[in-house]
Amino acid sequence: MTLGLPGLPARLYPATPTRLLTWLDCPRRYRMTYLDRPAPARGAPWAHTSIGTAVHQALSDWWALPVPERTPGSAARLVAARWRGEGFRDHDQSARWCTRVAQEVGAYALTQDPSSEPRGVERTVAARTPVLALSGRIDRLDERDGELVVVDYKTSRRPLADVDARTSLALAIYAVGAAQVFRRPCTAVELHHIPTGRVLRHEHTPQSLRRKVSEAESIAVDAARADAVYAAGAPDDDLFAPRTGPLCGWCDFRAHCPQGAAAAAAREPWAALEP
Ligand code: SF4
Known part of the structure; x- marks a missing residue:
């Protein structure tokens, strides 16, 4: 290959x-x-994308605050500060959702230990395999009891399925990238569903991460072939x-x-x- x-x-x-x-x-x-x-x-911007962007930016800002200022109230205020309101039907709908999402993020902040310092927030990681230059941006990389934990925020209204953390290709790639960047094992991955506060955790094994990398490589081989055909000027x-x-x-x-x-x-x- x-x-x-x-x-x-x-x-x-x-x-x-x-x-x-x-x-x-x-x-x-x-x-x-x-x-x-x-x-x-x-096409036009989506309201759910606007929400996702505001939540991710607010939580990133929250972890950048001094520890005493990492309160639920400040988390909610940061959502309002980051709110752009694109994609909503009208101002009223946007304002209603801003209030609702700010409350959700405030409630989520209450479940977090503000005194902990993440190893990274919006951290780009990368790894190489024989065929892939993998990269991705991790919402948050924690270190808990000496263990690296990949945290990915989810803002969809759809509830998470129990298998989502285990089956996520993105989470596995982030774990592989974090391990390579920090030169230590990283096998724990978590999805944090902000609307409900639900956390789904999965502990990978070296074998399961290898399987995920193989899956990524197999997708990449097909995509790279298509890229090459396109680059040769023969869009097919x-x-x-x-x-x-x-x-x-x-x-x-x-x-x-x-x-x-x-x-x-x-x-x-x-x-x-x-x-
Ligand atoms: S077929 Fe693909 S490109 Fe076309 S609308 Fe559906 S998802 Fe988009």
């Missing part, structure tokens, strides 16, 4: 979890996201076939994809917030 030219060192495929999963979800969306230049214009519609389904209604590139537009009705930008 090579990703380069014969006789030359193989070029490592630059893999983030999002890039790999985009290829898996829909090769056409992958092409529009990572290869087509100029990139096609994306079959290679980048649209993978239609209900998620097309949420796709940023739906307006450029007749097959996706036919497969699912467009969603309102705030639709993910409704029951």
Whole structure:
């Protein structure tokens, strides 16, 4: 298996979890996201993305505060300070959700030990395998009882499934990257669901992490092949076939994809917030 030219060192495929999963979800969306230049214009901003951004930024700001200021109240205020309100139906809906999300983040902050110092917040980690240059940004990397723990915040209204932490390719890649950057084992991964405060934890083994890296490599081999065909100037519609389904209604590139537009009705930008 090579990703380069014969006789030359193989070029490592630059893999983030999002890039790999985009290829898996829909090769056409992958092409529009990572290869087509100029990139096609994306659709309107989503309210649920606005919420996710505000929450991640607020929690990052919160950990940067001096310890005495890391209170639930300050966490809620930081959400309001970071709120941009894009994608909501109107000002009232945005204001209602800002209050609600600020309360959720305040309640979550109450469950955290403000005196602990994360090893990293919004920390980029990277690792190399024979075919991959993996990288990713970890929401938070804790050190608890001498153990590194990857923490990923989730803000979706959808409840987490019990298997989510175990099966997450992104969490496994973060753990592998953290281990390589900090030169010590990192096997514990956690999803923190901010709307409910629920924490899902999984303890990987070296074997399970190796399996996840193999999974990433196998996805990357296909994506790299498609990249090479595209770079050679022969965009191949079959290679980048649209993978239609209900998620097309949420796709940023739906307006450029007749097959996706036919497969699912467009969603309102705030639709993910409704029951
Ligand atoms: S609309 Fe659907 S098929 Fe088209 S690019 Fe988006 S996800 Fe893929």
